[in-house]
Amino acid sequence: MRHFHLGHHHCRTARGEHEDGLSGGRGHRGGRGGGRVFGHGGLRFVLLQLIADKPSHGYELIKAIEDRLGGSYAPSPGVVYPTLTLLEEMGYLSVETADGSGRKSYSITDSGREFLAANREMADAMMARMSGGVDGAGPRGGRPPQVTRAIENLKLAMRMRLTGAPLTEQQAHEFAAVLDAAAQQIEKI
Structure with missing residues (x-):
């Protein structure tokens, strides 16, 4: 496994992907490639912005990203959940576990809002990129x-x-x- 440095945190996943969703090829759910969708660390900004807009479960976040990209890309749970954990560890998210279901609902913290505000240009660019599909090319495949x-x-x-x-x-x-x-x-x- 490879290690990646992100600020003062090291993260890794079983497939050697960055915790922010970069695998550089066909490691995306369903094998629908497109290379780098968000760029270095971009998934963090997208997740924070989506959660700032509406507290959500991990699955809801995956679906929101896929829907915004017209079905051409969906980050895998194996990338999204470690990124959410990283954001929680950094103090940007708080987590509540629903009674009985075990599902975690993520909410943005004041620190998360400050981080998002300090990086507004990057967050806006990542959100805008999702509106145009992967690499601005729109949905792929027939x-x-x-x-x-x-x-x-x-x-x-x-x-x-x-x-x-x-x-x-x-x-x-x-x-x-x-x-x-x-x-x-x-x-x-």
């Missing part, structure tokens, strides 16, 4: 963005459920039935 979003939403929901508690026999049958029904519905379109 797939409509709403279909890409729905596919990624389904994949993430399945992954989250399957990595949780093991399915009972009944749940496994229900899970398969939902997927089979969706496949049948899609074939009719």
